[in-house]
């Protein structure tokens with residue numbers, strides 16, 4: 001790659017990334033992106049002084065700060081007055097029309113996240129500042145650079161402040177909380193807290209891992225010449241920022257009210273959380289005339305959606321037994337209407353959460369429901385207690401099969417493999433979307449199949465016949481045939497689905513894809529070392545795979561024989577080079593961060609490990625190398641400085 005090709009490659013990567021992260025319309029595959037990314041990385045490794053400012057490698061979160069410095073916004077970040085209903089809207093419109101009759105409005109979502117000010121100078125992102133008190137915030141540029149929907153460079157060269165909200169999409173939020181539960185950490189109450197917390201991490205690699213998203217809603221200091229805010233925003237979107245899922249210009253009460261109703265109805269289907277709609281006067285000259293009160297702009301208002309939090313009473317805690325035997329507590333609450341949906345159950349996650357929040361039966365609690373986010377108890381109102389509250393006793397036996405539970409601290413587990421709840425849930429899981437995607441195998445039908453004795457394990461599904469099904473209550477010919485067809489359709493599935501459907505503990509969709517890509521049908525013969533060498537798979541996961549295969553090898557082969565999944569094509573391997581297949585340890589300060597060098601070596605097929613042992617093939621050291629260097633010397637591990645390493649690659 002020469003300098004020109006390098007620059008073109010960076011442009012191409014940015015275009016691809018923009019289609020992926022901003023336009024939600026990928027135009028290449030991850031594999032092609034990764035390949036070019038690694039070529040760029042290798043070029044930068046050899047030409048550290050020629051690295052482009054907008055290179056995607058500059059987003060790697062590897063900066064650890066020991067605190068954030070305060071930074072003044074170039075112009076104040078205002079907040080908005082709230083209105084809550086159509087009366088509020090009418091009053092606000094009257095007031096606003098009194099200031100100026102000839103106005104129209106621009107409506108867009110009010111995102112629920114953390115506000116952020118971006119400063120671009122000469123087309124480069126130079127500062128990212130949290131809102132703070134509106135005048136002064138905290139400088140978090142390093143963290144901001146890890147957010148993929150924030151362009152590092154823009155085509156517009158004048159000084160500009162671009163403002164927006166940093167959010168976490170709902171599905172990502174659920175994933176983070178699942179992970180936190182596994183690590184025995186407290187869960188985030190809502191996506192807003194998760195976004196705000198992630199943005200202010202001192203270790204920017206944590207921010208990078210959270211998949212934050214930036215949604216622009218306005219500008220501060222700028223010298224743009226647009227007459228209308230709607231035009232100005234269109235221009236901002238063209239610079240490489242995400243467009244709102246719905247935005248629109250309109251006039252008068254009726255039109256505004258209609259868009260509001262529409263957005264409220266649609267909001268569950270949006271990826272991000274909204275807490276209302278923002279109405280802004282579209283004419284920028286009128287905005288300037290109207291000006292500000294002490295706190296808020298007069299030309300804008302937040303029309304809030306009905307609350308998604310409600311106070312209710314916790315009536316009971318019931319226990320559910322999942323397919324892995326984990327017993328989860330679920331709160332049954334006094335039915336309460338939250339934004340049109342009657343909520344009766346809320347998740348409690350696990351028994352530690354009950355202790356941590358000191359949740360007692362009869363407590364008054366605040367529950368949150370929003371979109372796809374499962375209703376949850378976010379707060380216990382302890383000041384409301386009257387003595388009638390009862391502590392919840394941790395169970396010692398399975399609520400379904402009554403066998404003794406294994407107490408693992410955070411988790412309680414039913415150990416009985418034949419426990420009805422476990423079997424039924426594992427069949428449902430086997431048939432679910434990310435597994436074999438068999439339509440029609442929901443809770444009710446599986447329960448009937450199980451209790452009738454027809455299906456005692458997943459293998460039995462493939463022995464079902466029309467005759468057998470028609471004998472069951474409620475099974476007519478059409479329904480039965482549809483079910484049989486759906487089961488038949490599962491044959492010839494992708495191999496990762498097959499792996500995922502086995503329900504191996506700690507192995508979900510992503511890990512199943514990794515195992516399928518790396519080993520194909522050979523996954524049942526892979527060794528612990530081979531499995532751990534796969535990206536994203538650690539020791540606990542590898543052990544879980546091995547143990548599962550050891551116990552269930554026959555059943556796996558039997559199922560594979562029935563299902564005849566497709567053998568995946570293995571990934572291209574790295575070209576021959578001295579680091580391929582070798583274990584490498586990095587230490588000391590090098591010309592590039594260790595994260596970048598690690599990625600480069602991994603792209604060459606090396607495994608980069610954290611500590612030196614007899615198995616280490618190379619230690620690569622920078623300045624101020626310490627104990628790892630000494631240990632490598634004692635063990636006779638080959639030590640290379642950065643230059644020597646680079647010479648071996650070319």
Ligand code: IVH
Pocket residue numbers: 077078079080081108109110111112114115116131164165217218278297300302
């Ligand atoms: S405009 C000049 N638009 O809500 C007015 N704010 O309550 C400045 N927010 O601090 C704000 N979505 O963090 C505006 N589409 C949107 C917004 C939005 C979310 C947040 C923002 C602001 C707060 C005001």
